[in-house]
Amino acid sequence: MHSMMKPEPVSTKFFTPGVIILTILAINGLVFLGLRFFFGLGAVTNLDNQFPWGIWIAVDVAAGVALAAGGFTTAALGHIMHQEDYHVVIRPALLTAMLGYTFVAFAVFIDLGRWYFIWHPLIMWNGNSALFEVGLCVMAYMTVLYIEFLPIITERFMNRVNLRGIFSRFNRPLDNFLHKLDRGLSKTMFVFIILGVVLSCLHQSSLGTLMVIAGAKIHPLWQTPILPLLFLLSAIALGFPMVIFESILSSRSFGLKPEMDVLSKLARYIGPLLGIYLAFKIGDMVIRGTYIYLTEFTTESLMFSIELLFGFIIPLRMLFSRKVLNSPRLLFFASVLVIFGVLLNRINNFLIAYTPLYPTTQYFPSFGELSVTAGFVAFEVLCFRFFVKNFPIISLPQKGITPQAKYAIKGVQP
Amino acid sequence: MAKPSRRDFLKQSLAIGGMLTLGNSDPVQAGPENILSEDRMGVLVDTTVCVGCRRCEYACKKAHDLPTSELETYADQSVFEEMRRPDVNALTVVNAFGNLKNPEMPYMVKVQCMHCNHPACVSACIVGAFTKQANGSVIWDTDKCIGCRYCMVACPFQVPVFEYHKALNPKIKKCDFCFERTQQGQIPACVEICPMEALTYGRFYELNKLAHDKIEDEPDRYVDHIYGGSEVGGTSWIYLAGTEFGDLGFPELGNNPAPGVSEAIQHGVFAYFIPPISFYALLGGVMWLNKNSKKSEQESANA
Numbered sequence: 001m002h003s004m005m006k007p008e009p010v011s012t013k014f015f016t017p018g019v020i021i022l023t024i025l026a027i028n029g030l031v032f033l034g035l036r037f038f039f040g041l042g043a044v045t046n047l048d049n050q051f052p053w054g055i056w057i058a059v060d061v062a063a064g065v066a067l068a069a070g071g072f073t074t075a076a077l078g079h080i081m082h083q084e085d086y087h088v089v090i091r092p093a094l095l096t097a098m099l100g101y102t103f104v105a106f107a108v109f110i111d112l113g114r115w116y117f118i119w120h121p122l123i124m125w126n127g128n129s130a131l132f133e134v135g136l137c138v139m140a141y142m143t144v145l146y147i148e149f150l151p152i153i154t155e156r157f158m159n160r161v162n163l164r165g166i167f168s169r170f171n172r173p174l175d176n177f178l179h180k181l182d183r184g185l186s187k188t189m190f191v192f193i194i195l196g197v198v199l200s201c202l203h204q205s206s207l208g209t210l211m212v213i214a215g216a217k218i219h220p221l222w223q224t225p226i227l228p229l230l231f232l233l234s235a236i237a238l239g240f241p242m243v244i245f246e247s248i249l250s251s252r253s254f255g256l257k258p259e260m261d262v263l264s265k266l267a268r269y270i271g272p273l274l275g276i277y278l279a280f281k282i283g284d285m286v287i288r289g290t291y292i293y294l295t296e297f298t299t300e301s302l303m304f305s306i307e308l309l310f311g312f313i314i315p316l317r318m319l320f321s322r323k324v325l326n327s328p329r330l331l332f333f334a335s336v337l338v339i340f341g342v343l344l345n346r347i348n349n350f351l352i353a354y355t356p357l358y359p360t361t362q363y364f365p366s367f368g369e370l371s372v373t374a375g376f377v378a379f380e381v382l383c384f385r386f387f388v389k390n391f392p393i394i395s396l397p398q399k400g401i402t403p404q405a406k407y408a409i410k411g412v413q414p
Numbered sequence: 415m416a417k418p419s420r421r422d423f424l425k426q427s428l429a430i431g432g433m434l435t436l437g438n439s440d441p442v443q444a445g446p447e448n449i450l451s452e453d454r455m456g457v458l459v460d461t462t463v464c465v466g467c468r469r470c471e472y473a474c475k476k477a478h479d480l481p482t483s484e485l486e487t488y489a490d491q492s493v494f495e496e497m498r499r500p501d502v503n504a505l506t507v508v509n510a511f512g513n514l515k516n517p518e519m520p521y522m523v524k525v526q527c528m529h530c531n532h533p534a535c536v537s538a539c540i541v542g543a544f545t546k547q548a549n550g551s552v553i554w555d556t557d558k559c560i561g562c563r564y565c566m567v568a569c570p571f572q573v574p575v576f577e578y579h580k581a582l583n584p585k586i587k588k589c590d591f592c593f594e595r596t597q598q599g600q601i602p603a604c605v606e607i608c609p610m611e612a613l614t615y616g617r618f619y620e621l622n623k624l625a626h627d628k629i630e631d632e633p634d635r636y637v638d639h640i641y642g643g644s645e646v647g648g649t650s651w652i653y654l655a656g657t658e659f660g661d662l663g664f665p666e667l668g669n670n671p672a673p674g675v676s677e678a679i680q681h682g683v684f685a686y687f688i689p690p691i692s693f694y695a696l697l698g699g700v701m702w703l704n705k706n707s708k709k710s711e712q713e714s715a716n717a
Binding site: 047 | 534558560577665675676678
């Protein structure tokens with residue numbers, strides 16, 4: 001590949017004021033996590049028999065999976081559609097997805113009443129259960145993400161293995177092994193890339209199927225048999241905004257120039273993708289006549305309107321404007337709106353829309369639940385920073401190669 | 415435009431769900447491997463007979479080794495001031511509802527698991543910890559459960575409860591239709607203790623017939639509806655009442671099995687793994703084509 005951009009470890013200071021705040025949040029979350037394991041879910045959460053699922057499922061798991069959609073959407077665009085221009089965003093998106101799914105798995109683990117039986121779905125199967133499918137697909141996709149990430153690890157350590165002392169004799173065999181692994185991976189990677197996209201589509205949609213069985217407990221503004229399709233379409237639409245958000249943010253954080261030429265091209269896809277989602281969502285509402293629930297003023301109708309207007313319709317309009325596509329600030333803002341929209345959609349689907357048959361209380365997350373969720377997010381950002389600083393993830397401009405030189409090699413006039 | 419009722423909604427849902435799967439799975443048959451034998455048992459609850467002595471609550475706790483006070487304390491009627499739901503220490507509870515015809519005699523309604531013919535919990539459970547037994551009971555297996563609480567999300571009657579305050583080995587709890595007792599030839603503890611014979615245990619088809627006969631014999635006493643006869647595809651426990659079931663805390667549910675739509679979608683997406691495998695092949699083809707076209711583009715550019 002002729003490239004003037006090459007992924008390299010970023011060398012800036014690790015500890016900044018922001019990092020210290022994140023560390024405090026992460027430790028605070030850990031404290032409540034400890035309480036959960038010593039005294040049970042009831043001690044830390046506001047969950048009860050009316051509201052069996054709270055923000056750990058709605059935000060950490062359901063929204064977490066959607067927010068990691070950048071991984072499979074960029075893989076599909078860059079590798080399957082073979083658009084090489086987008087290769088610079090694939091590695092950061094892959095890292096986000098890998099960390100995202102790892103924390104989704106953590107969140108499931110801590111939310112399970114019997115966490116030590118988390119491996120049960122591997123051998124105890126129930127093909128009727130949407131949750132079973134989500135569980136197995138997430139486990140499989142996580143493995144695929146780790147495999148997709150392996151070449152970055154081999155690239156980092158190949159020819160650089162340098163163990164000290166008595167371990168030094170392993171340097172050579174280890175390096176040989178890395179070379180072999182790297183060669184093997186590059187030959188078979190396409191298998192995993194396609195598998196990753198298939199698995200993603202399967203469980204992104206099955207997350208939507210989860211609430212179908214709750215029937216009338218879910219408000220009709222959200223409850224529909226096409227929920228799986230809506231979850232899949234919104235996840236696909238969220239992939240690129242997530243990549244743009246994280247690319248612009250890390251450029252700022254590491255003092256680099258945003259890769260606007262790639263990002264604005266990527267952003268052109270978002271408008272149509274949002275449009276497809278909206279067409280299905282609004283079409284479904286019209287066919288089943290659920291729009292009549294918008295005429296009454298309730299928490300549900302209010303939250304639904306906020307979700308649809310700010311999370312989907314406004315960014316849709318924005319992303320069809322050339323001005324927005326070319327301005328880092330406006331593009332960042334539009335991406336944040338889409339992220340907000342899908343996040344709110346997942347919270348609405350799992351919490352706001354859920355009304356128990358015999359409600360005596362309202363669910364609101366406890367301080368402990370919020371702490372753990374905030375701690376997870378903080379810890380994830382710290383991990384991202386660690387990887388970016390130690391592994392070749394973010395593409396940096398190479399010294400000594402000008403754009404002209406690049407095109408000259410290709411033999412195409414600029 | 416009139417608001418669509420929940421029933422309409424479910425009907426439409428089923429229709430669209432069916433369309434999604436190209437009609438290759440009948441939602442009713444798609445249910446879990448239920449053994450709906452002719453011999454399955456049930457209980458007929460006649461709410462017009464129940465006096466609210468709450469002895470069933472006591473017997474249930476005794477039969478399930480739950481902490482309980484002496485039987486005499488159950489005469490306390492003050493608990494009826496609030497509507498109660500089954501809990502980790504009470505798998506069945508009796509609630510009182512105002513009677514307009516005779517305010518002195520409130521309607522008493524016993525609540526416990528309905529033991530659905532097509533249980534949502536059985537369909538939803540990620541590890542298959544819930545099973546529907548040949549005698550009609552829906553029971554839970556402590557060796558499988560991982561504590562995800564999806565059964566609680568799925569249950570159309572809001573019955574399963576969870577021991578939130580146990581750090582180790584918390585259980586999902588619900589009425590098990592006294593599975594152990596009935597296996598040993600005994601009848602359910604609550605039925606056995608009931609002094610008014612408000613509860614009748616027997617073969618489901620006989621109970622159903624009995625319920626119809628009762629309504630026919632005393633049309634003034636009962637509303638012409640057997641709750642559980644057709645709700646969510648039928649339940650093992652069925653109810654008779656002197657007033658509309660909606661006034662007695664019963665949810666208004668359609669006649670389609672609760673897991674129908676969800677299972678139709680699942681089985682449609684995974685029909686013999688054909689859709690995922692075709693999708694994989696399609697993506698592989700697209701990838702190969704794109705790679706080749708890029709290659710030939712580059713070759714012609716270099717030539």
